[in-house]
Amino acid sequence: MGFMFLVGVIAGIVLAVGITMFIMVSVVKKTNDWGDYDGAEGTIAEFTMIQKADKVKESFSVHEKI
Amino acid sequence: MIYKCRGCGSALRYDMLTGRLLCDSCGSTYDPADYDEVLDNESHSYETMEQKIYTCNACGAKLMINDVEAASFCAYCGQPTVVFDRVSTVRKPDIILPFKVAKEQAKELINKKLKGFFIPKDIKNIELDVVRGIYVPFSFSDLEYEDRQVIKGRVKSGKSSTTRYFYRHAKAKFSFLPVDQSVKFNDESAVKLEPFPQNEFVPFQASYLSGFYADAGDEAKENLEAKIKSRAGDVFNKKVEDTVRAGNKVLYRNNRRVNIEKTRYGMLPVWFFAYKREKATYTIMVNGYTGKVVGAVPFDKAKVAVCTALILLPLCILLGTIGGFLFDAIYENSDNSNGLELVVAGIVAIFGAATTKLNKFKKSRKLTMESSIFELAKDRQEV
Numbered sequence: 001m002g003f004m005f006l007v008g009v010i011a012g013i014v015l016a017v018g019i020t021m022f023i024m025v026s027v028v029k030k031t032n033d034w035g036d037y038d039g040a041e042g043t044i045a046e047f048t049m050i051q052k053a054d055k056v057k058e059s060f061s062v063h064e065k066i
Numbered sequence: 067m068i069y070k071c072r073g074c075g076s077a078l079r080y081d082m083l084t085g086r087l088l089c090d091s092c093g094s095t096y097d098p099a100d101y102d103e104v105l106d107n108e109s110h111s112y113e114t115m116e117q118k119i120y121t122c123n124a125c126g127a128k129l130m131i132n133d134v135e136a137a138s139f140c141a142y143c144g145q146p147t148v149v150f151d152r153v154s155t156v157r158k159p160d161i162i163l164p165f166k167v168a169k170e171q172a173k174e175l176i177n178k179k180l181k182g183f184f185i186p187k188d189i190k191n192i193e194l195d196v197v198r199g200i201y202v203p204f205s206f207s208d209l210e211y212e213d214r215q216v217i218k219g220r221v222k223s224g225k226s227s228t229t230r231y232f233y234r235h236a237k238a239k240f241s242f243l244p245v246d247q248s249v250k251f252n253d254e255s256a257v258k259l260e261p262f263p264q265n266e267f268v269p270f271q272a273s274y275l276s277g278f279y280a281d282a283g284d285e286a287k288e289n290l291e292a293k294i295k296s297r298a299g300d301v302f303n304k305k306v307e308d309t310v311r312a313g314n315k316v317l318y319r320n321n322r323r324v325n326i327e328k329t330r331y332g333m334l335p336v337w338f339f340a341y342k343r344e345k346a347t348y349t350i351m352v353n354g355y356t357g358k359v360v361g362a363v364p365f366d367k368a369k370v371a372v373c374t375a376l377i378l379l380p381l382c383i384l385l386g387t388i389g390g391f392l393f394d395a396i397y398e399n400s401d402n403s404n405g406l407e408l409v410v411a412g413i414v415a416i417f418g419a420a421t422t423k424l425n426k427f428k429k430s431r432k433l434t435m436e437s438s439i440f441e442l443a444k445d446r447q448e449v
Contacts, residue, residue, distance in 0.1 A: 004397040005390040011409055012389025016381035018416035024374050025423040028365050031182030033430045035258045035351075035360030042261065043243045047305060051235040054310075 072096070079277025082168050087273055098273040157283065157331055159270040161206070163262055165199060165278065165335040165354040172197055172337040172352040175359050179350075184365040192341060199354060201275055201333040202256070203247040203283035205290060206264075208329075211298050212237045213322040219312025231318060232310045238302050245293045247283030247331070253293065255433050258360045259353045262334055266355065270333065283331060295324050348434050362430035 071078050071089035078096065081088040087096040167175070173194045180190050217232045242264045246256035268274075285293070299322070307315050335354025340347065343364065350361035389409075396406055 004393045008389035008391065008393025009386040010389075011393065011413065012385035012387070013382050015389065015409075015413050015416065016378060016385045018413055018420060019385075020374055020378040020381055022416055022420035022423065023377055024370065025420055025427060027373075028184050028370060029423060029427045029430075031184050032365050033362040033427050034179050035358055043240050044238050044301060044305070045241040046237075046239040048237045049234070049306075049309065050237060051233070052309065053233040054230070 077277070078273075080164065080274055082165050085164070087276055096273075098271045098276075158272075159203070159333050160330040161267040161332040162201070162270045162274050163267050163332070163334050163355050164274050166266075167335075167337065167352065167354050167357045169197055169199065169337070171357065172199075172354070175352055175357050176339060176350055179359050180363070184369055185363055186366045189343065189363050194339060196341075197337050197339045197352075199278040199335065199337055201278055201280040202251055202336050203281055204244050204256070204262075204332050204334050205247050205283070205294070206242045206244055206330045206332055207240065207294050208327045209240045209243065209294065209298060210237070210325040210327065211240060211302050211322070212324075213299075213302060213306070213320055215303075215306060215320040216318045217307060217310050217312075217315055218318040219310055219315040221312050227313070230312060232312065234306045234309065236302070236306050238298075238305070240298050240301075243294065243298055244334075245290065245297055247285045247290060248281050249284050250281075252433055255351065255360065258433075259334075259336060259351060259358065262353070262355060267332060275333070278335070280333060291326065294326060294329070298324065346435055350434070362427065362434045364431075 071092060071094055078087040078089050080086075080098065081095070084095065085098075087098055089095070176194060176197070180192070212235075214235045215233070217234065219230055219232065220227045221230045244256075244260060244262065246253060303317060307317075337352035337354055339350045339352075342348075346364075348361065348363060350359065350363075352359050392409070393406070
C-alpha cells in the first residue's frame with residue numbers, strides 16, 4: 001500500500017511537470033513567437049474526391065488504377 | 067528604386083495614404099500610372115525591364131536602378147561607394163500589392179509585440195529606426211492537381227491495432243497559390259507572412275517601388291515549379307488525409323499529375339527589421355498590407371524560471387497527493403485495471419502536446435535567426 005502511494009505521488013509530480021511545461025511553453029510562445037502559419041487552404045477553388053476505397057491490400061498499386 | 071520629382075529633382079516616395087507618388091521637398095504629387103507611362107515608353111518593354119545593377123562596396127547591397135536615377139551613393143547605407151556592376155534585363159512583374167502599412171505603423175506594431183512579459187529588457191528597448199520596406203518577389207499560380215494515393219495507417223480493433231491501407235483518388239483546382247521567388251527568402255517565413263488579399267493586387271507599375279527596395283526573383287524556373295507543386299501537394303495531401311480514419315497516417319504510394327495553367331509574377335510588401343543580440347541574428351517581418359508581425363524573440367530566462375516555479379510547486383503538492391491516494395485506491399480495487407493505463411496515457415499525452423509546442427517555438431526562433439533573411443534585410447539597413 002505504501003509503495004503504491006509513493007508511485008502515485010511520483011506520477012502526480014511527473015504530471016505536474018508536464019502540465020507546467022505545457023502552460024509555460026504556451027504562454028511564452030504566445031508572447032515571444034508571432035505569426036502562425038495561415039495555410040494555403042484558401043487557394044483551393046475546387047476539390048473533388050473521385051474514388052475512395054478503405055482497407056485495401058498492401059499490394060494495391062496506384063499505377064495499376066490509371 | 068527611386069524616382070525623381072519632375073519639379074525639383076528630389077527623390078519621390080510612394081505615399082500609402084493617398085496612393086500617389088509624393089515629393090517631400092516641394093510637396094508635388096504624381097499618379098504612379100502617369101509616371102510609369104513615360105518610363106515605359108523610354109526604356110521598358112512590356113514583359114521585361116532593363117535595370118542597371120550597382121553594388122555597394124560598403125554594405126554589399128545590390129541596387130536595381132533605372133535610367134532616371136543618379137547612382138553616386140548607396141541608397142541603403144548612404145556611402146559614396148557604389149560601383150556599376152552590369153546592365154541586367156529582369157522580368158517585369160505582372161502584379162503588385164502596394165504597401166498599405168506605413169513605416170511608423172510597422173514600428174508601432176513591432177513595438178506592441180515587444181511589450182510581452184517574457185521579452186528581455188534590452189529587446190523591449192531596441193531602436194527600431196532601421197526598419198526597411200522591401201518588395202519581395204512571389205509567384206501566384208492557378209493549377210490543377212490530381213493524385214491517386216494509398217495511405218497507410220493504424221486502425222484500432224478492440225485492444226489491438228492493425229495496419230490498413232486506404233485508396234484515395236482526388237482532384238483539386240488551386241487559384242492564386244503563392245510561392246516566394248527569392249532564393250534568400252526562407253520559404254517557411256514567406257508562408258508565415260500570408261495571407262495577402264488577392265483582390266487588392268494591382269497591375270505592376272515600377273513607380274510603386276519608389277522609396278522602397280525591391281528584389282528581383284532569382285529562383286530558377288525548375289526550382290520554382292518544384293516549389294509550386296510541393297506547396298500545392300502539402301495542402302492537397304492534408305485534405306485527402308482528413309478523409310482517412312486511422313492513426314499514424316503515412317502516404318504509402320502515389321501517382322500525381324500537376325498542370326500549372328497560369329503563373330503571375332508579383333511583388334509583395336514586407337517591412338524587415340534585423341538586429342543582432344549575443345552574437346545571434348534575428349529578423350522580424352511585418353506584412354506591408356495586413357500588418358501581421360512574424361518572428362520569434364528570445365525570452366527572459368529569469369522570469370520564465372520564477373513563473374515555472376510558481377506554477378510547478380503548488381501543482382506538485384496537489385497532484386502528488388491526489389496521485390498517491392488515487393494509485394492506492396486503484397491498487398486496492400483490483401477490478402479497476404484501466405485506471406493506471408488512463409493516468410499513464412494522460413501523462414504521455416500532456417508531455418507530447420508540450421513537446422510539440424516547444425518544438426514549434428524552437429523552429430520559429432530558428433527561422434527568425436535564419437542568416438539568409440538577416441542578410442537580405444541587413445544589406446538594406448543603415449550601417
